[in-house]
Amino acid sequence: MDKREFKDRVYGELETLGKAVANRRRLELLDVLSQGPHTVEELAQETAMSVANASQHLQRLKKARLVATEQEGTYIFYRLANESVAAFLLIFRQLAEERLPLIDATVQSFFRGVPTASWEEIAAELAGQRAVLIDTRPENEYLAGHLPGAVSAPADRLEEKLDKLPKDKKLVAYCRGPYCTMASQAVAQLNDAGFDALRVEMSVQEYNHEMRTDNQS
Amino acid sequence: MDKREFKDRVYGELETLGKAVANRRRLELLDVLSQGPHTVEELAQETAMSVANASQHLQRLKKARLVATEQEGTYIFYRLANESVAAFLLIFRQLAEERLPLIDATVQSFFRGVPTASWEEIAAELAGQRAVLIDTRPENEYLAGHLPGAVSAPADRLEEKLDKLPKDKKLVAYCRGPYCTMASQAVAQLNDAGFDALRVEMSVQEYNHEMRTDNQS
DNA sequence: CAACCCTTCAATAACTCTATTGAACACTAT
DNA sequence: ATAGTGTTCAATAGAGTTATTGAAGGGTTG
Numbered sequence: 022m023d024k025r026e027f028k029d030r031v032y033g034e035l036e037t038l039g040k041a042v043a044n045r046r047r048l049e050l051l052d053v054l055s056q057g058p059h060t061v062e063e064l065a066q067e068t069a070m071s072v073a074n075a076s077q078h079l080q081r082l083k084k085a086r087l088v089a090t091e092q093e094g095t096y097i098f099y100r101l102a103n104e105s106v107a108a109f110l111l112i113f114r115q116l117a118e119e120r121l122p123l124i125d126a127t128v129q130s131f132f133r134g135v136p137t138a139s140w141e142e143i144a145a146e147l148a149g150q151r152a153v154l155i156d157t158r159p160e161n162e163y164l165a166g167h168l169p170g171a172v173s174a175p176a177d178r179l180e181e182k183l184d185k186l187p188k189d190k191k192l193v194a195y196c197r198g199p200y201c202t203m204a205s206q207a208v209a210q211l212n213d214a215g216f217d218a219l220r221v222e223m224s225v226q227e228y229n230h231e232m233r234t235d236n237q238s
Numbered sequence: 239m240d241k242r243e244f245k246d247r248v249y250g251e252l253e254t255l256g257k258a259v260a261n262r263r264r265l266e267l268l269d270v271l272s273q274g275p276h277t278v279e280e281l282a283q284e285t286a287m288s289v290a291n292a293s294q295h296l297q298r299l300k301k302a303r304l305v306a307t308e309q310e311g312t313y314i315f316y317r318l319a320n321e322s323v324a325a326f327l328l329i330f331r332q333l334a335e336e337r338l339p340l341i342d343a344t345v346q347s348f349f350r351g352v353p354t355a356s357w358e359e360i361a362a363e364l365a366g367q368r369a370v371l372i373d374t375r376p377e378n379e380y381l382a383g384h385l386p387g388a389v390s391a392p393a394d395r396l397e398e399k400l401d402k403l404p405k406d407k408k409l410v411a412y413c414r415g416p417y418c419t420m421a422s423q424a425v426a427q428l429n430d431a432g433f434d435a436l437r438v439e440m441s442v443q444e445y446n447h448e449m450r451t452d453n454q455s
Numbered sequence: 456c457a458a459c460c461c462t463t464c465a466a467t468a469a470c471t472c473t474a475t476t477g478a479a480c481a482c483t484a485t
Numbered sequence: 486a487t488a489g490t491g492t493t494c495a496a497t498a499g500a501g502t503t504a505t506t507g508a509a510g511g512g513t514t515g
Contacts, residue, residue, distance in 0.1 A: 032262035043260035045249035120303040
């Protein structure tokens, strides 16, 4: 094996990781999978793809070993291969946002008008019980892991929970991350129903990541 | 802008970062650029591409804002956009190596037979002056930044330096990183010439990264 | 300003990727 | 077994990517 052949092989392998994240559908799938295991059907629905197409993309991700599967009866659950993948996705997103300002501009424009706070702004009120943290993701994602103290109130089944939420406290909604629209949808609906709700820019992934880096320093 | 359109736009932008690193040639260019600024011609030669092809790939990287250019006379120097890009590349490689074992297998097989040490194994001898660290990269990369105490001895011009290297000390060679063959080439040549040389698995990027994380903890 | 060198452009053919379609496979429950 | 449901397979057309080629820009130097 000469020098050129060696480099072609090595960079050819590296390429498979690059190609895995070189497609918007697969990136979207990975973001949903960051929240916990999901079936093919769920993933297809979440990302507005046909089941066959989602399956095809998932197999591509599996070939790059970014995701793994577990059979459970007739369902197949896809999940991220491990924590390194989740950490990588976070850094991937951070770099993209830093280098490609259009992302942040699009996000800003989409969420304009939705009452929003940063985690720092709201942390004291949450700690002092003057605000309640609500998790607007589907219940299975809440069960797979949620922010400490959060209450589950999936955005698409909010009516069922309305009578269990306090009207005398702030409701602080989060969801999957900065490109997820569930919290903002829930906030609009809650405010219409007479609650005092706002969105917080936080997710399980970011929270865990901040905890980890905080402990290190 | 509805929810789906928003996601398509955002993930479509993220995709441009993914596509930038979805090609072995571009990954190789980025690795060379991690060592410092280079002209198109240099990059083309280093990666065994035609100049036109290299230029095409470099423009793609520039469009993704991973690299930037500076004109200097008739030359155009390409360089990584900033430190975040270098850090990302390191993590990208780490994840690829973790998930795709074929990479490490290929590396192991290529460097089998070359006397090699890890940084920990050799650090004490370097500190005690019983070994000399030599930088086998081209001189301009040495000038752009090198390991503390390292002497420049480019692998392709080793004869010129032979009489300046000590025969009574270990020579510890490094180059660009784990996929770079300069150090191993130099080690073979040096040992043939009667020196006591070995390769060390370290690079400027990895060294800086370790220093940074060591200080944090 | 003309010759020169470095870089980019434009066109193209070969190749790869993607969404879609309908069929096939696999597991469960009746 | 059979029907039903979740997932994958196989084929394909359309879109995108890549290396190659030769020509054209854009600076610099004599």
